[in-house]
Amino acid sequence: MKFHFSEEEQEIISMVEDYAIKEVGPRAQEIDEEERFPIEAREGLAEMGMMGVYFPEEYGGAGMSYLTYIGVAEKLAEYCATTSIMMMASESLCAWPIFQYGTEEQKQKFLAPLCSGEKLGAFALTEPSAGTDAAMQKTVAADKGDHWLINGSKIFITNAQYADIFVFFAMTDKEKGTKGISAFIVEKGTPGFEVSGHEKKMGIRGSSTSELIFNDCKIPKENLLGELGKGFKIAMTTLDGGRVGVAAQAVGIAQGAINDALAYVKERVQFGKPIWKFQNTQFQLADMQAKVDAARLLLYRAAQAKQDGEPYSHLAAMAKLVCAETASDVTRRCVQLAGGYGYSRDYPFERHMRDAKITEIYEGTSEVQRMVISGWMGNK
Amino acid sequence: MEILVCIKQVPDDSVNIKMNPATNAPDLDIATPIVNAFDTYALEMATRLKEAIGDSTITVVSVGPDKAKDAIKTCLAVGASKGYVVKADATDTISTADALAKAVAKIEEAEGVKFDIIFCGKESTDCASGQVGTMLAEDLDVPVVTNLVDIEKIDAGISAKQETEEGYNIIEVAMPCVVTVTKPEYEPRYPTIKSKMAARKIPIGELEIGDVVAPAVTVVANAEPPKKAAGVKINEETLEESMAMALGMMRDAKVL
Numbered sequence: 001m002k003f004h005f006s007e008e009e010q011e012i013i014s015m016v017e018d019y020a021i022k023e024v025g026p027r028a029q030e031i032d033e034e035e036r037f038p039i040e041a042r043e044g045l046a047e048m049g050m051m052g053v054y055f056p057e058e059y060g061g062a063g064m065s066y067l068t069y070i071g072v073a074e075k076l077a078e079y080c081a082t083t084s085i086m087m088m089a090s091e092s093l094c095a096w097p098i099f100q101y102g103t104e105e106q107k108q109k110f111l112a113p114l115c116s117g118e119k120l121g122a123f124a125l126t127e128p129s130a131g132t133d134a135a136m137q138k139t140v141a142a143d144k145g146d147h148w149l150i151n152g153s154k155i156f157i158t159n160a161q162y163a164d165i166f167v168f169f170a171m172t173d174k175e176k177g178t179k180g181i182s183a184f185i186v187e188k189g190t191p192g193f194e195v196s197g198h199e200k201k202m203g204i205r206g207s208s209t210s211e212l213i214f215n216d217c218k219i220p221k222e223n224l225l226g227e228l229g230k231g232f233k234i235a236m237t238t239l240d241g242g243r244v245g246v247a248a249q250a251v252g253i254a255q256g257a258i259n260d261a262l263a264y265v266k267e268r269v270q271f272g273k274p275i276w277k278f279q280n281t282q283f284q285l286a287d288m289q290a291k292v293d294a295a296r297l298l299l300y301r302a303a304q305a306k307q308d309g310e311p312y313s314h315l316a317a318m319a320k321l322v323c324a325e326t327a328s329d330v331t332r333r334c335v336q337l338a339g340g341y342g343y344s345r346d347y348p349f350e351r352h353m354r355d356a357k358i359t360e361i362y363e364g365t366s367e368v369q370r371m372v373i374s375g376w377m378g379n380k
Numbered sequence: 381m382e383i384l385v386c387i388k389q390v391p392d393d394s395v396n397i398k399m400n401p402a403t404n405a406p407d408l409d410i411a412t413p414i415v416n417a418f419d420t421y422a423l424e425m426a427t428r429l430k431e432a433i434g435d436s437t438i439t440v441v442s443v444g445p446d447k448a449k450d451a452i453k454t455c456l457a458v459g460a461s462k463g464y465v466v467k468a469d470a471t472d473t474i475s476t477a478d479a480l481a482k483a484v485a486k487i488e489e490a491e492g493v494k495f496d497i498i499f500c501g502k503e504s505t506d507c508a509s510g511q512v513g514t515m516l517a518e519d520l521d522v523p524v525v526t527n528l529v530d531i532e533k534i535d536a537g538i539s540a541k542q543e544t545e546e547g548y549n550i551i552e553v554a555m556p557c558v559v560t561v562t563k564p565e566y567e568p569r570y571p572t573i574k575s576k577m578a579a580r581k582i583p584i585g586e587l588e589i590g591d592v593v594a595p596a597v598t599v600v601a602n603a604e605p606p607k608k609a610a611g612v613k614i615n616e617e618t619l620e621e622s623m624a625m626a627l628g629m630m631r632d633a634k635v636l
Binding site for chain 2: 008011012015018019044047048049050053062064
């Protein structure tokens with residue numbers, strides 16, 4: 001077993017860290033405070049080739065390993081959780097299903113500009129009454145012979161206001177339940193398709209989260225993604241990958257909080273010495289780092305399995321469950337270590353804590369991860 | 381056009397360096413080696429010039445130890461396409477300039493080219509003597525323009541925008557020449573995954589140049605800068621009273 005990145009992978013991760021230190025970290029507080037989409041990083045990461053890290057070069061990707069992508073996502077989240085999910089919602093949730101299930105024409109038309117970063121992607125499954133119970137899709141796609149007619153709405157869609165290409169799901173045959181759900185691609189600006197509002201959130205506040213409204217929206221027949229009736233499977237396999245990404249984001253947030261806390265406790269003097277000199281501080285941070293490293297190993301195990309083409313749904317669920325809960329625990333403890341300053345919005349600790357919480361919720365709540373893990377255990 | 385960019389690997393200057401009491405020298409182990417900031421500006425300016433005129437090659441050279449190859453590799457991902465590290469016993473500006481001049485001749489011979497412009501950063505962020513570029517021009521017997529913030533190719537050679545304390549000079553100079561670069565209005569570009577991967581495949585040449593002129597500077601001792609005293613806070617009720625207090629103190633200290 002190898003527990004390290006190759007030299008090549010490490011070079012790319014270090015490269016993105018250098019960028020994150022100079023360009024992403026310094027804007028993280030402002031992006032959070034003003035609920036502003038990280039437009040500079042969206043452009044910068046595109047120029048660097050980070051919007052298509054693990055896709056083949058023939059589709060404009062960088063042709064790197066999946067592990068590299070996970071390392072990049074983790075590093076970005078260490079400095080700004082919002083920036084990290086902006087990249088991943090496009091890459092894991094929109095580019096990947098098109099790469100995996102799309103026709104050659106769809107790959108040329110949609111995947112290539114996503115990989116180059118010319119266009120930004122989004123994924124739309126959740127509806128007001130279809131959250132964890134994702135099979136309860138109310139959005140309908142009617143076959144009108146030469147086009148699909150879409151009606152319905154989606155909520156909590158990441159990147160929505162800035163995305164150009166959306167992978168979304170709709171009922172094509174209500175009678176068939178989950179086998180009546182199909183996946184489609186819709187482009188921004190399509191008549192009858194509207195992106196509405198901005199969800200005010202607890203954390204990742206710079207991330208664009210909006211509602212999608214389809215009102216007699218006509219989309220071309222060739223925008224069906226994958227086979228008719230296979231949408232639910234496409235959604236679930238896409239989310240398996242997305243969960244590895246969210247686990248990476250969680251580890252990054254937790255590590256970022258520890259790094260900030262370590263710097264803080266070495267400077268903060270109480271009772272005549274830096275609080276780092278107190279054993280409680282040392283033990284707290286030691287526990288946190290050990291937990292984060294343990295979570296990180298679950299993350300890398302899941303990423304490695306995905307990269308190797310092995311079954312990994314349960315591994316992704318375990319990684320996301322543990323990484324997300326670790327991030328929430330660690331960031332909360334970092335707030336406590338910094339005391340009043342930890343609670344102040346002038347310091348990054350409370351932001352890390354707010355950002356961490358979403359990793360327990362999106363792309364399947366922690367409860368969903370437990371369902372996946374126990375389902376796998378029951379079937380063994 | 382053939383362009384050479386001379387770079388130096390320096391300790392990361394964003395790290396607070398302290399003296400090591402055991403060696404009585406600055407403890408540089410805590411600072412990651414990076415490319416000198418002014419050299420990154422020089423490379424960016426060279427790369428923009430190359431993009432503007434096309435059909436040019438940028439070579440980077442560094443006098444330094446084996447690990448200076450890391451710095452060269454960094455440059456190969458952001459514009460340069462060839463790189464050389466020069467092994468020489470050069471510890472001060474005069475010996476470094478001599479080593480570079482000899483390296484220029486060696487590279488020109490090896491590649492079968494003549495360099496039209498040699499870019500240097502105006503100074504290094506570690507020693508900050510700001511002399512190597514000018515000395516190199518002297519050794520090569522070519523003109524030099526210092527403190528550039530912009531460069532343009534013209535028929536007669538180049539037009540250089542030089543920053544001065546009062547403003548700018550526009551200087552036209554024939555090639556070959558040496559230019560030294562200060563902070564321009566733009567930032568150096570970031571590498572891309574593709575350029576980074578391509579850079580990994582470029583072999584970095586090693587140059588043995590034999591003896592160089594003996595260093596003229598010997599380090600006698602290292603000393604930490606004195607710590608600043610806390611100072612005096614003046615916070616009288618009115619601005620006038622504060623001013624009067626400050627002037628009084630300066631008079632008492634006999635600085636006025």
